Amino acid sequence: MYIIAEIGANHNGDMQLAKEMILSAKQSGADCVKFQSWTPESLVSKEEYDKNQVYTDSKKKHFGSLKEMVEKYALSRDNHFELKEYCNKINIDFSSSPFSNGEIDLLVELDVPFIKIASMDINNIPLLRYAAQTQKPMIASTGMAELSEIDKAIKVIESEGNTNITLLHCISIYPPKFEDIHLRNIKMLKQTFGYPVGFSDHSIGVEIPLAAAALGATIIEKHFTTDKDLPGWDHLISADPKELTAICSGTRAIEKSLGSYQRVVSQDELNKRAKFRRSIVVNKDLPKGHVIKESDLLYKRPGTGIPPNEIDVVLGRTLNNVVEKDTLLNLDLFE
Secondary structure (H helix, E strand, O other): OEEEEEEEOOOOOOHHHHHHHHHHHHHHOOOEEEEEEOOHHHHOOHHHHHHOOOOOOHHHOOOOOHHHHHHHHOOOHHHHHHHHHHHHHHOOEEEEEEOOHHHHHHHHHOOOOOEEEOHHHOOOHHHHHHHHHOOOOEEEEOOOOOHHHHHHHHHHHHHOOOOOEEEEEEOOOOOOOHHHOOOOHHHHHHHHHOOOEEEEEOOOOOHHHHHHHHOOOOEEEEEEOOOOOOOOOOHHHOEOHHHHHHHHHHHHHHHHHHOOOOOOOOHHHHHHHHHHOOEEEEOOOEOOOOEOOHHHEEEEOOOOOOOHHHHHHOOOOEEOOOEOOOOEOOHHHEO
């Protein structure tokens, strides 16, 4: 199980805060921290900037215009190298979602372990193709996508000779209603496309990513912040350190407990048979020469004698000596 703490833009343009979040994610048990790589020019058009001059959503504590926020939260080239160096120092993977070819080049230069394609770009064929050409492992979120769009994205990636693909089941609502999450899609996507499938979570709390882990998700991606009251886009729906710790420890336990599809009785369980299973005992004192009938028998612990499923071994057999009540029968007691 690979756990990604999605810091995204929760650093709010503050490199010290970003490093605090990286360290907290590491301490919580995450394998990787992921950011988002854009410039004000690579992400949003002038038309969209012009439409969003003022935010009125006080719950997310927005400020100013969309362009001002994008500019504030964008990571510079130097920021990327600074954060990657810090991740190397504390031994946690660094990655990011690119939104243009130039940002893919930057991430390749940084030698990230994978290229993560955001849900919004599942139909961005030029970006998918360029990312696939790097031959880096590809992780693609599937929020908002029809199966036909996912199929097309996979074929584009494969056409560049890149088959190191993981899909992330994702619902691109922040947060989604429980009834809209459809975690069974994890198994469906794996069966449909034959690639590993993880889960990118936008729900509040820890229950849903843990359920995804139990359904066999290979990656859990969860938005992460050190303080849900910080201003910004995603803090409210992000896990805090306590929640991320619960997700990490819980998914590790689930991963171990999923075990094998084959039925396996552990040695510890086999050892308990002797104490907890039952053996055939006589329910009264019986004389020498008595022929055993079913009415003579009970079944009691421990399981060190003849087990109940072997009753036919003793029925009709003749005792070679006196046998006291509650004695565990064994073959030495018969003629």
